[in-house]
Amino acid sequence: MVEIGYKLASEEHGPLDLVSNARQAEDAGFAFAMISDHYHPWTTRQGESPFVWTVIGGISQVTADLRLLTGVTCPTVRIHPGIIAQAAATAAAMMPGRFVLGLGSGEYLNEHIFGDRWPPAPVRVEMLEEAVEVIRMLWKGGMQDYYGSFYTLENAEVFSLPEILPPIYIASEGPISASLAARAGEGFINAGTNAEESLVVFRNSGGGDKPAYMEVSVCWAESEEEGQRTAYEQWPIAANKGELNRVIPTPAHYEQLAAMVTLEDVAGNVPCGPDPEVHIKKIEERVRMGFDHICVHQIGHQQQEFMEFYREKVLPHFQ
Numbered sequence: 001m002v003e004i005g006y007k008l009a010s011e012e013h014g015p016l017d018l019v020s021n022a023r024q025a026e027d028a029g030f031a032f033a034m035i036s037d038h039y040h041p042w043t044t045r046q047g048e049s050p051f052v053w054t055v056i057g058g059i060s061q062v063t064a065d066l067r068l069l070t071g072v073t074c075p076t077v078r079i080h081p082g083i084i085a086q087a088a089a090t091a092a093a094m095m096p097g098r099f100v101l102g103l104g105s106g107e108y109l110n111e112h113i114f115g116d117r118w119p120p121a122p123v124r125v126e127m128l129e130e131a132v133e134v135i136r137m138l139w140k141g142g143m144q145d146y147y148g149s150f151y152t153l154e155n156a157e158v159f160s161l162p163e164i165l166p167p168i169y170i171a172s173e174g175p176i177s178a179s180l181a182a183r184a185g186e187g188f189i190n191a192g193t194n195a196e197e198s199l200v201v202f203r204n205s206g207g208g209d210k211p212a213y214m215e216v217s218v219c220w221a222e223s224e225e226e227g228q229r230t231a232y233e234q235w236p237i238a239a240n241k242g243e244l245n246r247v248i249p250t251p252a253h254y255e256q257l258a259a260m261v262t263l264e265d266v267a268g269n270v271p272c273g274p275d276p277e278v279h280i281k282k283i284e285e286r287v288r289m290g291f292d293h294i295c296v297h298q299i300g301h302q303q304q305e306f307m308e309f310y311r312e313k314v315l316p317h318f319q
Contacts, residue, residue, distance in 0.1 A: 007297035011041035034071030060094035074106030081131035092162035104171030182207035227272030239265035276313035
């Protein structure tokens with residue numbers, strides 16, 4: 001069995017549109033939604049980046065069954081894990097049994113903005129592991145003190161705890177974080193880089209049959225050519241390789257990088273156009289890798305048309 005979800009791309013849509021899109025995704029039959037947590041968009045052309053926790057509150061009031069994951073929140077540099085513990089507890093109280101806290105080690109783009117050092121990836125994963133420990137400690141209730149290698153709590157208590165604590169899923173694009181996801185998380189998330197290799201490490205490190213989520217970017221449009229143009233203009237990061245998306249500091253730098261990729265580079269990674277078989281094939285490739293939850297990101301502003309297309313021609317294939 002596979003579940004198909006919808007990506008709420010905070011980099012491309014304002015807060016009210018995100019709330020509306022979540023409601024329409026539920027009506028269209030998507031099983032879950034995953035919302036990005038950024039301070040900046042990747043490029044200025046994308047043009048948005050609302051505060052995710054405010055948006056989640058709005059989504060909680062217009063949906064009834066849609067499960068929602070943060071995809072993903074970084075609880076290490078820009079925001080202390082003690083604040084994330086409180087924010088996620090509130091979200092879970094507003095969406096009983098249908099909120100998941102997705103965590104990752106973050107990007108320099110969002111996390112360096114207060115002048116903090118951006119450590120190398122192995123250190124960021126250590127910080128993430130300690131952050132998970134802090135969050136779970138606070139979710140136990142009561143007054144908590146914590147003196148770790150990276151974080152401190154003094155007389156901290158989260159009073160508004162949900163009856164059902166949210167599971168924590170951990171994002172990974174490499175073996176160190178995949179092992180952490182198996183050890184400290186209740187699920188696994190991959191944004192599309194080193195997916196198959198990371199999933200194997202996750203399963204072999206104790207991930208067992210825990211849920212595995214993967215994001216797939218597509219661009220429905222009335223023609224393949226139109227979809228390719230939109231993807232190239234709005235989401236050139238689809239062509240970036242390696243760790244580039246984790247270490248570049250500003251949208252302007254991403255735009256400079258985008259000048260070095262071609263429309264064909266982006267189109268080679270993004271299914272485009274109105275042919276349902278193209279979209280179905282891309283999802284099925286990810287399912288064969290072993291992922292049981294596929295989150296589909298529609299690039300651009302034709303969200304309602306995309307949802308109608310998936311409701312009629314793609315989702316039934318997986319039901």
